[in-house]
Amino acid sequence: MKTINNTSLSINDEGKKVILHGWVQKKRNLGGLIFIDLRDRSGIIQLVATPDSSCYTMAESLKNEYVIKVEGVISKRQSANKNIKTGEIEVILDNVVILNTSKEIPFEISNDTTALEETRLKYRYLDLRRESLKNIMVLRHNITYAIREFLNNDDFLEIETPILCKSTPEGARDYLVPSRVNKGKFYALPQSPQLFKQLLMVGGMEKYFQIAKCFRDEDLRADRQPEFTQVDIEMSFVDEDDIMNLTERLVQYVFKKTINYDVKLPLLKMKYDDAIDLYGSDKPDLRFDMKIHDISKVFENTSFNLFKNILDNNGIINAIKVNNAADKYSRKGIDELTEYVKKYGAQGLAFLKISDEITGSIAKVLSEEEINNIKNILNTENNDLILIVADKTTVVKQSLGALRCKLAKDLNLIDKDDYKMLWVTDFPSFEYSEEENRFVSMHHPFTMPKDEDVDKLITDKANCYSKAYDIVINGYEAGGGSIRIHDQDIQRKMFEALELSDKQVEEKFGFFVEGLKYGTPPHGGLAFGLDRLVMLLAKTENIKDVIAFPKTQSASDLMSECPNVVDDKQLEELKIKIDKI
RNA sequence: GGUUCCGUGGUGUAGGGGUUAACACGUCUGCCUGUCACGCAGAAGAUCGCGAGUUCAAAUCUCGUCGGAACCGCCA
Numbered sequence: 001m002k003t004i005n006n007t008s009l010s011i012n013d014e015g016k017k018v019i020l021h022g023w024v025q026k027k028r029n030l031g032g033l034i035f036i037d038l039r040d041r042s043g044i045i046q047l048v049a050t051p052d053s054s055c056y057t058m059a060e061s062l063k064n065e066y067v068i069k070v071e072g073v074i075s076k077r078q079s080a081n082k083n084i085k086t087g088e089i090e091v092i093l094d095n096v097v098i099l100n101t102s103k104e105i106p107f108e109i110s111n112d113t114t115a116l117e118e119t120r121l122k123y124r125y126l127d128l129r130r131e132s133l134k135n136i137m138v139l140r141h142n143i144t145y146a147i148r149e150f151l152n153n154d155d156f157l158e159i160e161t162p163i164l165c166k167s168t169p170e171g172a173r174d175y176l177v178p179s180r181v182n183k184g185k186f187y188a189l190p191q192s193p194q195l196f197k198q199l200l201m202v203g204g205m206e207k208y209f210q211i212a213k214c215f216r217d218e219d220l221r222a223d224r225q226p227e228f229t230q231v232d233i234e235m236s237f238v239d240e241d242d243i244m245n246l247t248e249r250l251v252q253y254v255f256k257k258t259i260n261y262d263v264k265l266p267l268l269k270m271k272y273d274d275a276i277d278l279y280g281s282d283k284p285d286l287r288f289d290m291k292i293h294d295i296s297k298v299f300e301n302t303s304f305n306l307f308k309n310i311l312d313n314n315g316i317i318n319a320i321k322v323n324n325a326a327d328k329y330s331r332k333g334i335d336e337l338t339e340y341v342k343k344y345g346a347q348g349l350a351f352l353k354i355s356d357e358i359t360g361s362i363a364k365v366l367s368e369e370e371i372n373n374i375k376n377i378l379n380t381e382n383n384d385l386i387l388i389v390a391d392k393t394t395v396v397k398q399s400l401g402a403l404r405c406k407l408a409k410d411l412n413l414i415d416k417d418d419y420k421m422l423w424v425t426d427f428p429s430f431e432y433s434e435e436e437n438r439f440v441s442m443h444h445p446f447t448m449p450k451d452e453d454v455d456k457l458i459t460d461k462a463n464c465y466s467k468a469y470d471i472v473i474n475g476y477e478a479g480g481g482s483i484r485i486h487d488q489d490i491q492r493k494m495f496e497a498l499e500l501s502d503k504q505v506e507e508k509f510g511f512f513v514e515g516l517k518y519g520t521p522p523h524g525g526l527a528f529g530l531d532r533l534v535m536l537l538a539k540t541e542n543i544k545d546v547i548a549f550p551k552t553q554s555a556s557d558l559m560s561e562c563p564n565v566v567d568d569k570q571l572e573e574l575k576i577k578i579d580k581i
Numbered sequence: 582g583g584u585u586c587c588g589u590g591g592u593g594u595a596g597g598g599g600u601u602a603a604c605a606c607g608u609c610u611g612c613c614u615g616u617c618a619c620g621c622a623g624a625a626g627a628u629c630g631c632g633a634g635u636u637c638a639a640a641u642c643u644c645g646u647c648g649g650a651a652c653c654g655c656c657a
Binding site: 035037063079087105113115117168173191194218222344431440442556 | 592607608614617649651652653654655656
């Protein structure tokens with residue numbers, strides 16, 4: 001068995017005879033002397049074959065990615081290579097055994113490989129040999145290990161819940177699995193272990209966690225995979241603060257343990273409404289400021305018809321100030337920003353450039369007083385750029401919220417080594433679904449309303465808030481959770497608010513509601529997006545970088561060519577017929 | 582469901598209606614005893630994703646299709 005971590009060798013081992021295993025990363029044949037970079041999981045160590053050695057011919061025949069076993073003596077190098085950990089030493093070879101050969105590899109195995117993601121995904125097992133990807137796998141392991149360590153020390157039990165579940169058509173689309181034993185019936189893969197973890201609380205487990213695979217059949221994004229991992233936590237006899245407190249300490253522990261970063265506690269708490277108002281997002285990135293300001297009142301009596309009409313139609317006018325950036329955006333630059341906000345439904349983007357003489361798209365149509373009022377509200381200085389969106393509230397907030405993030409990125413306002421974390425709390429219980437013409441749960445139907453809002457469940461849904469919270473890190477929703485409803489009366493009211501009939505409730509989650517009737521303790525929890533947490537700690541913006549075998553945007557695996565068609569025999573066993581597509 | 586972009590030797594890019602499709606890295610051969618992005622000399626390797634159309638002529642233009650990427654919708 002391979003026992004030595006190759007790069008654990010150092011100058012202190014000089015003279016020692018060693019047996020090493022690994023892959024040929026690189027061979028440099030100087031004619032009378034051969035250098036080989038031997039790679040194992042720990043890194044690179046240099047081997048040297050001299051012409052007087054019996055293994056010289058064997059060393060000559062080595063090619064990239066051959067798997068070899070070598071014997072040799074640790075020696076001090078004539079001149080050290082400061083770029084690698086073992087740069088002071090090398091192994092003078094006595095013996096080389098080829099354990100396996102390798103086809104010529106399709107792309108260079110190095111951190112700065114030029115291969116596209118597409119190529120790397122097809123040969124993911126080769127991609128994993130690259131140090132940067134390997135390091136993320138190590139980091140991911142360290143993170144899950146730290147999580148288990150922390151939660152174990154806090155009396156949590158790690159319990160697995162089923163992968164084959166009942167489909168609950170609320171929320172995300174389910175992945176379905178046909179049942180052979182029960183023909184015509186389907187399992188669904190879990191979108192999260194939500195119901196099971198609550199039933200574990202009913203089952204008296206008190207403190208549960210699981211590093212749980214979850215599945216959602218929705219479209220992919222740079223930070224979204226159809227198959228992902230959640231750190232799922234649930235506790236009994238707790239309130240919101242207990243869970244936030246525990247989670248903070250967990251995050252602090254993981255950051256310290258894995259990247260030696262000190263998280264200062266307690267984290268900032270911000271109400272959902274304030275987050276939307278100030279940052280246009282329920283997951284604000286606080287690494288930079290650039291708040292959104294409401295300048296509607298400046299235009300109460302404006303003669304500028306465009307803005308007047310928007311205000312008359314219950315719209316708002318908001319602005320962000322980009323410090324010292326007026327000269328950084330030409331007409332073309334502004335046009336690009338305009339196109340950007342249009343994606344979020346904004347009709348346009350007005351701008352003002354602050355200087356002795358105000359310029360910009362609406363500089364001419366505004367009165368001097370209006371411009372002065374804007375300058376006062378935004379507290380402007382010379383060369384500030386003011387960007388304004390006027391529209392209905394959701395469009396204004398969403399587009400400016402996205403715009404401030406784009407600007408911060410474009411203008412390099414973000415310190416890449418910084419982490420800004422906060423809690424976003426007091427989420428609305430409901431959001432109005434235009435599609436379904438009714439209020440639907442923002443979180444899920446088992447989320448406890450704020451004590452003072454229980455009565456509003458029926459009477460004032462739009463102003464009903466819940467005991468729900470998200471932990472936001474650098475603009476990512478890293479995790480979210482809530483206190484659950486354990487009270488039967490409140491649960492009934494919730495279903496009523498969602499316009500679910502007794503029959504619908506019974507069909508959708510009868511087993512769950514039945515369970516809640518048998519002495520359910522007050523409970524709540526939270527789920528962490530593990531992949532996103534790894535992304536944050538690894539400082540990458542692509543979720544594929546933190547998953548060993550990820551899927552492409554069309555939810556396929558380029559390596560195994562999955563999904564794929566199946567045998568007619570398999571379909572026949574399941575009594576499934578495929579329609580022409 | 583929608584918008585935008587990409588597809589050219591093994592890899593990554595350049596190019597672009599016309600005769601030998603360019604460059605870098607890699608590969609192969611020879612030379613080379615201190616390299617570590619080794620060096621030097623030479624060679625092989627591509628019907629430009631696939632299909633149709635326009636044209637005297639398509640890798641280039643058009644349409645379709647397949648694959649990839651980013652985003653909007655979607656993601657309780």
